[in-house]
Amino acid sequence: MVKSIQSPSKYVQGSGVLTQLETYVGSLGESFLVVADPFVLDDAKEKIGKSFEGTEKDVTIEKFGGECTKNEIDRLIQIAKAKNVQAVIAIGGGKTLDTVKAIGYYTKIPVVIIPTLASCDAPCTALSVIYTEKGEFSEYLFLPENPNMVMVDTDIIVKAPVKFLAAGMGDAFATYYEARACYKASGNNLVGTKITKAALALAELCHKTLLEDGVKAKLSNEKGVLTKALENIIEANIYLSGVGAESSGLAAAHAISNGLTVLTELHRVSHGEKVAFGTLVQLVLEDAPVEEIKQAINFMKNVGLPVSLEEMGVNVINKDAIMKVAASSCAKNDTMGNMPFEVTVEDVYGAIIVANELGKQFR
Incomplete structure (x- = not known):
């Protein structure tokens, strides 16, 4: 009988950790795709921009389409390939996070998860829940690895409804x-x-x-x-x-x-x-x-x-x-x-x- 327990490689939680993003993820590569929920997009651009200021790392920020579907995953994979990114970062709610985990799986690049809500347990799991275009449950995508890193900025969480x-x-x-x-x-x-x-x-x-x-x-x-x-x-x-x-x-x-x-x-x-x-x-x-x-x-x-x-x-x-x-x-x-x-x-x-x-x- 085989038993196991698994988790993200690193879990970081604290006030203002998003402003220190480059310190934590810099070792993962030279180019990053950030997928952000629409309601945090502007704030994410500002904080991430300051975090990577003075470095030569390339950061592409893309707005999440709203639903974790196969079409949305494929759309973002094409962007990741076109930009030749070496790691993908999610900033948002559970569906954004699940989408980015799927991207990391299909492109075989590291995944960093930054939840803006404490609304579900999706950030830490090696699992993506895929929905249809109508918003109905479609399937579980079981992943071979958990996210490389989960960063929880409590300053963001406390501001959420x-x-x-x-x-x-x-x-x-x-x-x-x-x-x-x-x-x-x-x-x-x-x-x-x-x-x-x-x-x-x-x-x-x-x-x-x-x-x-x-x-x-x-x-x-x-x-x-x-x-x-x-x-x-x-x-x-x-x-x-x-x-x-x-x-x-x-x-x-x-x-x-x-x-x-x-x-x-x-x-x-x-x-x-x-x-x-x-x-x-x-x-x-x-x-x-x-x-x-x-x-x-x-x-x-x-x-x-x-x-x-x-x-x-x-x-x-x-x-x-x-x-x-x-x-x-x-x-x-x-x-x-x-x-x-x-x-x-x-x-x-x-x-x-x-x-x-x-x-x-x-x-």
């Missing part, structure tokens, strides 16, 4: 429950090996940190101030969840999140919000103790996460539509099979309905 931090906590909150399920099932993690004690410990620490510091971090973010609690939650959302989930595995919560993408009403709902609801559904599937479900719902409500389909924008619960969600959640290429018991489409349908009612009841 609190809904993104909450979404990150939603994504991270699933980490422990999915790790627990995979461990019970003696399943494989996302890199195809068994789960180490170290990986499970990271998932448990992620869970503990969220419960202890989640509400305080939310308040810190709302007031735009950096506190130890916010620093801890940023680390939990990005590193503990990223390494914990990748090395411990995904189960029902993420499968259900992917299934929810078939509902057009939820295309504007964040990944983390869908995963959080998926966690409630997983707990119902497991027939978890009611106190554990109450704790999960209370945490989610206190940090600003939806606990029902209605809160996410599904105003009419249509049986056929929810059955499609359930069927998509049980797709062979997804992670429902990592649950420690057989799960049918009908099981998922029932769990979604009950989780939705519990969310409304305990609200």
Whole structure:
């Protein structure tokens, strides 16, 4: 039996680290492609320009197209090849980061990840989630290596709207429950090996940190101030969840999140919000103790996460539509099979309905 744990080669977190970018990445090459989200493009140009000032390194900055699709990946690969870049840098949210990781994989050049949000655990993982042009889940692209470096500038994170931090906590909150399920099932993690004690410990620490510091971090973010609690939650959302989930595995919560993408009403709902609801559904599937479900719902409500389909924008619960969600959640290429018991489409349908009612009841 082979076990493994893997993570980025280097993780750097702190105030103002983006202004020191060249210090950290200069050894990776002489030419760089930076892919930036539109809303940070101007700020990134200014800070990166100052960071590389006085050097002879060539930096090309390109605006991200908005969705991690095969077409967007191919478009940026062509730019990277035309510029003969030696490393690619992502600055933005999860879809930007996943796109750049795919670029690094296909072009075989180093990848540097700079998240502008603590909204998901994508920065640290050797995984890209590919979507269709319509925004529906398409496939997981499993990568042979994690990013070479992850740099988290907390000055940027603290300025982001609190809904993104909450979404990150939603994504991270699933980490422990999915790790627990995979461990019970003696399943494989996302890199195809068994789960180490170290990986499970990271998932448990992620869970503990969220419960202890989640509400305080939310308040810190709302007031735009950096506190130890916010620093801890940023680390939990990005590193503990990223390494914990990748090395411990995904189960029902993420499968259900992917299934929810078939509902057009939820295309504007964040990944983390869908995963959080998926966690409630997983707990119902497991027939978890009611106190554990109450704790999960209370945490989610206190940090600003939806606990029902209605809160996410599904105003009419249509049986056929929810059955499609359930069927998509049980797709062979997804992670429902990592649950420690057989799960049918009908099981998922029932769990979604009950989780939705519990969310409304305990609200």
